[in-house]
Amino acid sequence: MSALAMVVLLVVAFGAFALAAGRRWLLLRTGRPAQRFDRLGDRVAAVWRYAFVQERMDYYQPAGIAHKLIFVGFVVLLLRTLVLWGRGFVPSFNLWVLAPWMPLGKLYEFMKDTVGLMVITGVSVFFYYRVIRPMKRTTLSLEGLLILGIIFTMMVADMAYDGAAFVLAERDTTLCGITGHEMVSADQCKAIATIVAPYGEAGHVGWSLFPSPAGSFFSMLFEGLSPTALIVLAHAGYWIHSSLVLLFLNLLPHSKHFHVITAIPNVFFRDLSPYGRLPLINATLPSAAPAEAPEASAEANGAPAENGAPAEKKPYSETLMELVGAAGESADPTALAIGIGRIEHFSWKAILDFYTCTECGRCSDNCPAHRTGKVLSPKHLTLDLRNHLYSREKEFIQASTGASAKPAAPAAASGASGAEGSAEAPAPEAAAASNGDLAPKTDGVAPIDLVSTIIHPDVLWGCTTCRACEEQCPVMISYVDKIVDMRRNLVLVKGEFPHELQKPFQGMEVNGNPWNLSRMDRAGWADGLEIRTFAENPATPVLFWVGCAASYDDRAKKIARATARLLKKAGVDFAILAEEENCTGDPARRAGNEFLFAMLAETNAAVLNGYKEQGGIRQIVTTCPHCFNTLKNEYPDFDAKFEVIHHTDYLLGLLAQKKLEPQKAVAGKVVYHDSCYLGRYNGIFDSPRDILRAIPGVELVEAEYWTRQRGLCCGAGGAQMFMEEQNQNRVNVKRTLQLIDAVAKPSRSSASSSASAHAAHAAHAGHSGNGGHGDVLGKQGTVASACPFCMTMLTDGLKSQNLEDSFATMDVAELLDQSCQEDVLAVPSGDLAGVDLSIAAAHVEAPGSSASASE
Numbered sequence: 001m002s003a004l005a006m007v008v009l010l011v012v013a014f015g016a017f018a019l020a021a022g023r024r025w026l027l028l029r030t031g032r033p034a035q036r037f038d039r040l041g042d043r044v045a046a047v048w049r050y051a052f053v054q055e056r057m058d059y060y061q062p063a064g065i066a067h068k069l070i071f072v073g074f075v076v077l078l079l080r081t082l083v084l085w086g087r088g089f090v091p092s093f094n095l096w097v098l099a100p101w102m103p104l105g106k107l108y109e110f111m112k113d114t115v116g117l118m119v120i121t122g123v124s125v126f127f128y129y130r131v132i133r134p135m136k137r138t139t140l141s142l143e144g145l146l147i148l149g150i151i152f153t154m155m156v157a158d159m160a161y162d163g164a165a166f167v168l169a170e171r172d173t174t175l176c177g178i179t180g181h182e183m184v185s186a187d188q189c190k191a192i193a194t195i196v197a198p199y200g201e202a203g204h205v206g207w208s209l210f211p212s213p214a215g216s217f218f219s220m221l222f223e224g225l226s227p228t229a230l231i232v233l234a235h236a237g238y239w240i241h242s243s244l245v246l247l248f249l250n251l252l253p254h255s256k257h258f259h260v261i262t263a264i265p266n267v268f269f270r271d272l273s274p275y276g277r278l279p280l281i282n283a284t285l286p287s288a289a290p291a292e293a294p295e296a297s298a299e300a301n302g303a304p305a306e307n308g309a310p311a312e313k314k315p316y317s318e319t320l321m322e323l324v325g326a327a328g329e330s331a332d333p334t335a336l337a338i339g340i341g342r343i344e345h346f347s348w349k350a351i352l353d354f355y356t357c358t359e360c361g362r363c364s365d366n367c368p369a370h371r372t373g374k375v376l377s378p379k380h381l382t383l384d385l386r387n388h389l390y391s392r393e394k395e396f397i398q399a400s401t402g403a404s405a406k407p408a409a410p411a412a413a414s415g416a417s418g419a420e421g422s423a424e425a426p427a428p429e430a431a432a433a434s435n436g437d438l439a440p441k442t443d444g445v446a447p448i449d450l451v452s453t454i455i456h457p458d459v460l461w462g463c464t465t466c467r468a469c470e471e472q473c474p475v476m477i478s479y480v481d482k483i484v485d486m487r488r489n490l491v492l493v494k495g496e497f498p499h500e501l502q503k504p505f506q507g508m509e510v511n512g513n514p515w516n517l518s519r520m521d522r523a524g525w526a527d528g529l530e531i532r533t534f535a536e537n538p539a540t541p542v543l544f545w546v547g548c549a550a551s552y553d554d555r556a557k558k559i560a561r562a563t564a565r566l567l568k569k570a571g572v573d574f575a576i577l578a579e580e581e582n583c584t585g586d587p588a589r590r591a592g593n594e595f596l597f598a599m600l601a602e603t604n605a606a607v608l609n610g611y612k613e614q615g616g617i618r619q620i621v622t623t624c625p626h627c628f629n630t631l632k633n634e635y636p637d638f639d640a641k642f643e644v645i646h647h648t649d650y651l652l653g654l655l656a657q658k659k660l661e662p663q664k665a666v667a668g669k670v671v672y673h674d675s676c677y678l679g680r681y682n683g684i685f686d687s688p689r690d691i692l693r694a695i696p697g698v699e700l701v702e703a704e705y706w707t708r709q710r711g712l713c714c715g716a717g718g719a720q721m722f723m724e725e726q727n728q729n730r731v732n733v734k735r736t737l738q739l740i741d742a743v744a745k746p747s748r749s750s751a752s753s754s755a756s757a758h759a760a761h762a763a764h765a766g767h768s769g770n771g772g773h774g775d776v777l778g779k780q781g782t783v784a785s786a787c788p789f790c791m792t793m794l795t796d797g798l799k800s801q802n803l804e805d806s807f808a809t810m811d812v813a814e815l816l817d818q819s820c821q822e823d824v825l826a827v828p829s830g831d832l833a834g835v836d837l838s839i840a841a842a843h844v845e846a847p848g849s850s851a852s853a854s855e
């Protein structure tokens with residue numbers, strides 16, 4: 001092996017890589033700030049789970065296994081590559097105890113060959129799915145095939161090098177030693193000595209499983225070759241492996257395989273705040289802290305909130321108004337990063353996301369919009385943004401370098417008016433910058449709006465914010481924050497949004513609900529139930545937060561009534577806010593109207609905190625997962641910090657405490673639909689199912705594939721409830737049909753034995769139950785949900801297929817309510833065996849006891 005050749009190879013290859021990677025680094029640094037250095041333990045744990053164990057790869061098999069094989073192979077073979085480079089300088093180079101004749105070396109040799117074979121298997125699987133049986137979600141590219149070819153060749157080359165060296169090592173003394181009989185030149189002997197130097201006594205011919213199953217296999221193939229051929233093969237194997245790995249390294253920054261380098265940091269630096277918490281518009285920026293909710297900003301920045309009263313706290317809505325006003329007065333209104341309007345508005349972490357996308361397509365494959373033919377494909381959204389960013393790399397690096405040379409003028413960097421601002425009135429950009437670093441370094445950068453130049457508006461407005469894409473992404477790329485940020489820019493800066501949103505925006509602003517119905521009718525759903533209000537009883541410990549849907553939608557009102565009946569039956573001391581309750585602002589926020597959301601959140605927070613000060617509201621119970629998510633995860637940014645409990649968790653707690661006892665058989669087959677904001681966002685998958693299992697007569701079935709974390713969205717989230725779908729292929733219909741399919745399938749006897757026993761018992765007692773079909777509703781099955789919005793979408797889905805007479809849609813609370821009716825039947829209680837109820841029970845405060853309340 002030649003030291004000179006190795007030096008040249010390494011210097012050229014690493015030099016070229018440093019140049020390319022350096023440019024990517026500089027580009028990354030042009031992103032806006034994001035604080036991601038908090039909770040280091042959690043970050044390391046996430047790296048272990050998602051980058052090393054690769055948990056999310058399990059969603060797709062066998063591609064998931066293939067990827068893990070290649071990953072393990074790369075880690076193990078990295079050592080081998082270092083050894084080979086070392087032999088370029090010192091022919092006998094081995095890593096100490098890993099020499100082929102040492103016990104540990106033999107073990108390593110065995111591992112190396114095994115993982116080499118695993119990598120070849122993994123590459124073959126990928127080749128099969130890309131070329132022979134291409135998967136829709138992936139894109140066949142020359143680059144992808146080239147990389148697969150390089151990996152495959154590297155593995156084979158290394159095995160061939162070993163094989164040829166084994167044969168030469170065994171023949172060494174015969175060929176060049178004192179007992180030599182064959183004719184080889186002195187030069188050939190020198191070459192052989194160099195090749196066999198690291199192998200010592202380890203040479204052999206013929207296959208053996210240990211220590212080198214692959215190398216020995218090649219030695220068997222090469223056994224009859226001439227010394228010249230063996231020398232050529234050994235050199236070729238060595239140099240091909242040593243240089244292809246460097247070629248691979250140099251392709252990384254220019255390809256989707258950049259994730260080999262960026263995946264671990266991308267997982268490490270992911271946003272650790274709750275999935276359901278969208279960031280405040282400039283919350284992650286250090287300089288934003290004084291201008292908005294100080295504690296929230298401090299927490300977002302990873303710093304503990306300061307004790308002691310803040311000097312002056314400007315409401316978030318006021319800050320937003322100033323920002324939007326500043327943008328409006330600017331010569332270039334879209335220059336400021338109010339949401340995301342241009343590629344330069346993204347943070348460095350978003351840029352790292354772009355670098356890291358593997359183009360696997362798992363996100364789009366699970367996206368309800370994409371699956372129903374909308375223009376939105378999360379994968380292509382990322383790729384479009386990445387391509388746009390890459391195409392402007394030079395511009396941004398130059399601008400950033402120029403700006404950093406003039407650190408005193410960041411505020412003037414984004415527009416002409418900033419440069420001309422007078423002494424009395426600060427330039428709008430300067431005002432904005434004082435509220436956070438919203439003015440990116442844009443000197444010399446062409447002003448290119450993302451929407452509609454790069455991204456079609458329909459791409460953004462097709463998103464239901466369901467998080468299915470994020471749940472699937474193996475490298476933890478986020479989508480909802482980016483899409484909502486782009487919507488924010490459209491709504492707040494440009495005033496552009498689908499016309500159907502006009503009415504809900506107005507309704508939320510004027511009457512506190514997106515249907516724009518009278519505020520005075522908000523408690524109409526409770527007529528006849530004698531439910532108290534906080535206005536009459538301010539110290540009530542439990543607030544039943546009803547939400548807009550259950551307050552105004554006729555079908556959803558029944559969910560509120562059922563829940564209230566159950567709470568009363570269990571003796572819970574609760575009250576409602578009635579007309580003091582406003583929409584939480586979830587639809588406004590997800591639709592990009594951050595200002596409207598801020599106003600609603602501030603109003604609600606004032607009401608909630610007002611009653612808290614009077615000794616009330618220890619807990620908030622709600623039937624709406626959107627309200628639940630917003631109150632629990634987003635209202636703390638508005639100083640409204642309460643224990644918020646979804647009604648399924650709360651009701652399960654009441655069951656655990658025997659305050660509710662389902663006795664009446666109420667249903668046959670029931671399939672449960674996971675609400676995105678309850679399940680994927682907040683991890684509540686089991687409580688609704690446990691309640692259903694506790695109801696006599698229920699035979700719980702699951703939708704195939706599309707359940708729990710993979711449940712398809714009903715189509716209502718992200719304010720889609722109030723928008724027209726972009727094509728005729730509706731998300732809610734697709735979801736409804738998936739659920740109906742699960743109910744319509746024949747029962748599995750083992751799964752249904754308990755339920756059948758209940759049903760049979762009920763039938764024997766002369767009550768409902770008709771052999772696994774039918775129920776008190778006289779339907780073929782029931783689609784259960786735990787969200788009033790899902791209820792509407794699924795009911796509409798049934799109607800669209802003329803199936804409303806065959807199947808029922810029921811909230812979990814309604815089914816439980818039916819089972820707990822007074823006319824108790826002689827059937828056994830439902831099955832709570834094996835259900836961990838300790839957490840559920842802990843959610844339930846003893847009725848009327850403020851002593852047990854927690855904050």
Ligand code: SF4
Binds near residue numbers: 465469480
């Ligand atoms: S959040 Fe849901 S709808 Fe939006 S891009 Fe992701 S998967 Fe698609």
Ligand code: SF4
Binds near residue numbers: 357378469472
């Ligand atoms: S965003 Fe994630 S899931 Fe989607 S293609 Fe890229 S790596 Fe795959």
